[in-house]
Amino acid sequence: MKVGIIGSGGREHAICSILFNSNKIDKIYCFPGNAGTSEIAENVEIDLENFQNIKKFILKNKIDFIIVGPEKPLVDGIVDFLEKNEIKVFGPNKLASQLEGSKIFTKKLCEKYNIPTAKFGIFINIESAKKFTENSNFPIVVKADNLASGKGVYICKDKKEAFIAIEEIFNGKFGKANNILIEEFLHGEEMSYFTIHDGKNFKNFGTAQDHKRVLEGDLGKNTGGMGAYSPSRLINEKLEKKIINNIIKPTIKGLSDLGINYKGFLYTGLMIVNNEPYLIEFNVRMGDPECQTILPRLKSDLIDILVSCCDEKLNKINIDWSDQKSLCIVLCAKGYPDVFQKNVEIKNLEQINLKKNEFLFHAGTLKRDKKIFSIGGRVLNFIAISENFYDAKVKITKNLEKLNWPGGFYRKDIGYKVID
16 A cells, blocks of 8 residues: 655654554655655655645555645645545545634534633734733633644733734734634643544544643743653543543534534643543644654554544444553754754764664654754654653653754653653
């Protein structure tokens, strides 16, 4: 079987690496991939917004199965386009992808189907949004409605911060903004809960906790994710039942009532308050870096699971997981998430000799003239799985110290709530 993976981040390298171990796959193509995927797949430099060219390449090279990693192609409707051209593709269609493409769409769904979430208001201009904050109890959460690569969320502790957030969003920091969402702040702990869907059935696909803030102690600006660990320390049988019955099932019912069948990964971002789950957001794909953290614990063949979703046969597949703990630390370019330097060479990668249950997934990297350069804010993902989180972190730290890349930085406290 020939497989194509759309995307270039750590999530896509993780998917590529896990699929590479399957004896059912002969060749993998990555559109466009990164320096890491180039070692095990064929990278294809192609414009992800040009669906026609992607289709031509798929047909010319007789690629059997396409996996869409990032959110933007999904929200733009690549699944609909490929399916119309009889190309087998894993991921939700354009209508289903509104769950991530529009936070307001999701909030209205929550309202209609009594899905627990923070109280919210929707505002169409700077003036009305600012007026609302005048009488708000702080902190409050200000969100861009559209895609913002995980960075369009502001937790504002006073009116001044709220005004800055409102102005940045309406002034186009994350693209054209017709609306803005302002929510109450929920006091609790965040958790990521993953499911996989075939349009009729769904199954659990792991849990994780992500460290989104750039500074240690979960302080500073929001990022796409500085590290994660799996499974979540919060998950228990009672909580899981509440997540499924109060959030996942009503969401699928709501989509179904709109004539939408959900196929693909569903990331449910939660705030857990006294063992009660509240929906923060949905993502219509695996999270990043949660994907890099979760996939190494998967014992089943990933390609069988993904194909079964396209064939609406997920109920006939068993998904087996390792009981071990997984930790991921993201190495970022200095300056991230603000201005950071690109095209910085990453030396010493050959010094890292990965042992069993140790992984290195590339994100913002490029291979040029046999050298590897950083081209993104989040550059490399170091992962280890072990009997406990402490041992996993020790292994990762050794590899980070061996690399000793002067162009980057990482948080040294990833997993601090599960490591003594």
